[in-house]
Amino acid sequence: MRTITTTDDLAEFCRQAAAGPYVTIDTEFLRERTYWSKLCLVQMALPGDGEAVLVDPIVGGEEMSLQPLFDLMGETGTVKVFHAARQDLEIFHHEGGVLPEPLFDTQVAAMVCGFGEQVGYETLVRKIAKGAVDKTSRFTDWSRRPLTDAQKAYALADVTHLRVVYEHLAAELDRSGRRGWVEEELDVLTDPATYVIEPEQAWRRVKTRTNSGRFLATVRELARFRETYAQERNVPRNRVFKDDALLELASTKPASLADLGRSRLLLREARKGPIAEGILQAVADGLAAPREDWPEVDDRRDRLQVNPALADLLRVLLKAKAEQAEVAQKLIASAADLDAIAAGERDAAALRGWRHEVFGADALRLCAGEIALTAQGTEVRVVPV
Structure with missing residues (x-):
């Protein structure tokens, strides 16, 4: 060799x-x-x-x-x-x-x-x-x-x-x-x-439980600082501070080194020096952000009115189509895609390109009541209504 x-x-x-x-x-x-x-x-x-x-x-x-x-x-x-x-x-x-x-x-x-x-x-x-x-x-x-x-x-x-x-x-x-x-x-x-991971967009990777604009603005600034610091010094972002510490900081809003010292989740190295200074500045910038500059969360999926029976039928159709085409189910459509389609969304990836040919076309026909599913032995079949 x-x-x-x-x-x-x-x-x-x-x-x-x-x-x-x-x-x-x-x-x-x-x-x-x-x-x-x-x-x-x-x-x-x-x-x-x-x-x-x-x-x-x-x-x-x-x-x-x-x-x-x-x-x-x-x-x-x-x-x-x-x-x-x-x-x-x-x-x-x-x-x-x-x-x-x-x-x-x-x-x-x-x-x-x-x-x-x-x-x-x-x-x-x-x-x-x-x-x-x-x-x-x-x-x-x-x-x-x-x-x-x-x-x-x-x-x-x-x-x-x-x-x-x-x-x-x-x-x-x-x-x-x-x-x-x-x-x-x-x-x-x-x-x-x-x-390419832009520091300005790094906040989107952080999972939060609230859509409060001011809270998200603080999350955005903390995530921006962490990503910039990690990239410039070539250190893992979790070595700067982890997501759970970021969310704690966005919630407690520390304004001084003494406040940082009371954090339960912040690493010791982050309570002093340039990381501590960056955290305090990020929190201050987040709190000072005007309302029109607050991040907006796309919560359309959360507000979808999913028809559970239709979603179940789509899952059966997906399984049948995946087996017929000998393609992995998750490559065709995710569970979130199926729920979105069942709720009336029509921009899911499963409805475009080759997926439309394999699954999407019949999924739309099923939603429109144009076809039905029947079982014969272990085989699921699509029949016109």
Whole structure:
């Protein structure tokens, strides 16, 4: 197994990859102690029995540039194949400002091909490649060097078996005519906005139990400060303060260091220094925000008048349609989607694109009383009314 530690060697391998129809890619990283993932290793494999390599940016150090890899991401003639790509793509977007084009995610493809919801890589390797993945190195510290032979073998297995998995799923999608379904799902992963967290919008990630405008304004300012502080210093946001402490601060509205000292949930490090100063300023800014600047919560879903009987019928229809199409139910529609449709909403994702073809069209007909559901043995059938 070859480990690449120089820019020239990486550039040569990427030139070979760019000449082929696809390349399989995976990464190993750490994120427990940082805001941004620390890239520790990149694995890549060429089609068929082609070479598989490890790219080691840690051993390569500052003299090694990953630019050839970032350039490969933009080679439109070569499909970049990942499994569960989101975290890998976040790294490429942050490190190199690039996202792969075109992209193929075997986890998404597997759901479309009937392998269940969020199917794991080991399952696909076992069912498709008839192989096995040694899990003993799964929780290793990938930042430590030297890597053992077992670690290297584990890392390479993430891209060598992936070749067989990809070719099988790609052929199945072409056979079924569902490649467009996967491409539609990948639009989110290839959208740069997916990987950008704006501090001004960070408050939307915090679950609150009240829609009070002034309270939410304080939550917004605290979340904005926390996100900015975490990004600038590259520390996990929960190391600044956790959500439960944020909500406590928004409720108690501390105005001094003495007030912060009485917090039950605030970490000791956050009761002094720049974090404490930032908290007090954020609370003050939240309390001073004018009414017209208070955040607005979209509570339409909470106010929906759901018809429970219709929602139950939609669940039966979804199960039947998912089994018929051999597609994971959750990929077609969520429970929230079904409730929204049963309440009269018509902008649910389940009513658009390929989902409309598989489920949405009949869901609307069911809501309109144009069809009914009958059971024959274990099979649920749709019949016109």
